[in-house]
Amino acid sequence: MRKKVYFETYGCQMNVHDSEKATYVLSEAGYDLAFEPAEADLVLLNTCMVREKAARKVYARINELKRELSRAANRPGLPIFGVMGCVAQAEADRLFERSKDIKLVVGTQAIPRLPDLVEQLENGFDRAIDVRLSKEAEFLELQAESRQTKYIAYITITEGCNKFCSFCIVPFTRGRERSRPADRIVAEAKALLEQGYCEIHLLGQNVNSYGLSGRYHGNSGPFDADGEITFARLLERVAEESGIPRIKFTTSYPRDFDEEIVKVMDAHENLCEWIHLPAQAGSDRVLRAMRRGYTRREYLDKIEAIKSSKKDISITGDMIVGFPGETAEDFNETMSLVAEVGYDGLYIFKYSPRPRTPAATYTDSIPEEVKTERFLKLQELQDRIQRLRYERYLGRIVEVLVEGASSRSSSDYTGHTRCHKVVNFPIKAEALGKLVKVRIAEVKSHSLYGEVNHPPLEFG
Numbered sequence: 001m002r003k004k005v006y007f008e009t010y011g012c013q014m015n016v017h018d019s020e021k022a023t024y025v026l027s028e029a030g031y032d033l034a035f036e037p038a039e040a041d042l043v044l045l046n047t048c049m050v051r052e053k054a055a056r057k058v059y060a061r062i063n064e065l066k067r068e069l070s071r072a073a074n075r076p077g078l079p080i081f082g083v084m085g086c087v088a089q090a091e092a093d094r095l096f097e098r099s100k101d102i103k104l105v106v107g108t109q110a111i112p113r114l115p116d117l118v119e120q121l122e123n124g125f126d127r128a129i130d131v132r133l134s135k136e137a138e139f140l141e142l143q144a145e146s147r148q149t150k151y152i153a154y155i156t157i158t159e160g161c162n163k164f165c166s167f168c169i170v171p172f173t174r175g176r177e178r179s180r181p182a183d184r185i186v187a188e189a190k191a192l193l194e195q196g197y198c199e200i201h202l203l204g205q206n207v208n209s210y211g212l213s214g215r216y217h218g219n220s221g222p223f224d225a226d227g228e229i230t231f232a233r234l235l236e237r238v239a240e241e242s243g244i245p246r247i248k249f250t251t252s253y254p255r256d257f258d259e260e261i262v263k264v265m266d267a268h269e270n271l272c273e274w275i276h277l278p279a280q281a282g283s284d285r286v287l288r289a290m291r292r293g294y295t296r297r298e299y300l301d302k303i304e305a306i307k308s309s310k311k312d313i314s315i316t317g318d319m320i321v322g323f324p325g326e327t328a329e330d331f332n333e334t335m336s337l338v339a340e341v342g343y344d345g346l347y348i349f350k351y352s353p354r355p356r357t358p359a360a361t362y363t364d365s366i367p368e369e370v371k372t373e374r375f376l377k378l379q380e381l382q383d384r385i386q387r388l389r390y391e392r393y394l395g396r397i398v399e400v401l402v403e404g405a406s407s408r409s410s411s412d413y414t415g416h417t418r419c420h421k422v423v424n425f426p427i428k429a430e431a432l433g434k435l436v437k438v439r440i441a442e443v444k445s446h447s448l449y450g451e452v453n454h455p456p457l458e459f460g
């Protein structure tokens with residue numbers, strides 16, 4: 001009889017896509033997806049360490065699930081609890097030491113071996129773990145028909161990172177950077193079009209260094225596309241050969257971002273008008289301490305290149321406040337950078353140390369109340385900028401992919417524009433998965449509200 005697996009996924013699109021890959025490999029091993037933990041034989045928490053105290057949250061969540069499930073009627077016993085993602089990779093067997101309920105630890109490169117690990121437990125092993133990292137790890141080839149996301153499909157193009165920014169744990173949890181061969185990426189995009197997908201997201205910790213990894217660290221393993229083509233050429237190939245109506249990509253890393261990418265975006269209608277280009281700080285002193293590898297001026301030059309595009313490209317970013325040693329002057333430079341760029345969206349984080357990272361050895365010198373004060377000040381500035389950026393859409397007709405029912409209103413649906421803004425609007429359920437034209441009628445704090453023509457005008 002087939003069993004059931006329930007996922008709880010935290011963090012970015014990469015993690016959502018990893019859960020999708022794990023679902024795929026487990027389906028081959030006799031597991032179907034459960035939509036409630038109460039139905040599950042296996043519960044997997046797919047974790048992220050961007051937020052603070054991620055490991056502690058895993059233990060708390062497992063205790064909570066345990067309490068809930070021991071009260072659930074019609075359950076023969078508790079499910080197997082497993083942890084995957086960055087916490088699994090970073091904490092490894094410490095997870096077993098600190099929670100006797102955790103039986104399975106799946107490192108970031110171990111997803112293809114998940115069925116073997118589950119089999120070990122089914123064969124009587126008390127615990128199973130795989131946290132090996134290898135520059136030669138193969139990319140998991142996901143079949144288009146086994147996707148969980150209905151209308152937007154994620155495609156991995158790079159995994160890992162070689163940048164070693166001083167605050168970031170990714171190089172330790174995801175390993176050295178590897179680029180997936182372009183032919184496989186293009187083939188996957190073509191298959192997704194045949195499956196009816198309108199939008200794909202090309203994913204990587206640093207998509208712009210696609211094909212470049214070996215140049216910095218000489219790590220070209222057999223599955224590395226090193227030297228094959230650059231990211232700009234890959235974008236061109238995917239845009240031309242797949243024919244998918246909407247292509248987005250994330251995350252861009254400023255040092256490796258170049259004008260050629262903007263030129264390719266200008267030349268291809270199906271490359272969407274959105275670039276996520278995190279600066280992380282506005283002061284050269286802090287950028288140096290973060291080991292970001294670029295100056296404020298160099299970052300702003302990349303922004304200029306994006307703004308000179310003939311398309312109206314939305315720019316979003318990430319910013320850290322309260323990095324060790326950040327002075328009031330440094331923070332003011334972050335404020336002025338945010339004002340100068342005019343981001344369409346900004347994720348702001350208060351700095352907190354991550355284990356094993358170089359910055360964790362620096363004195364975390366900024367008091368919590370100062371971090372909070374800077375966070376609120378920057379957020380307030382960004383809210384004002386964002387309002388103005390959003391107001392430019394008032395009255396415009398934009399193309400939206402209808403992705404699902406709105407959580408706020410029973411009559412509305414929700415979706416994203418090509419520039420990756422959330423739009424809510426009333427429409428019939430038949431429009432789900434379609435590209436429609438929406439006239440923007442109202443600007444809310446982090447979204448737009450629109451109206452459609454009846455019947456809706458479809459694109460494509």
Ligand code: SF4
Pocket residue numbers: 161162163164165168169170171205206253
């Ligand atoms: S480039 Fe991004 S993923 Fe890589 S180390 Fe820096 S912050 Fe982390």
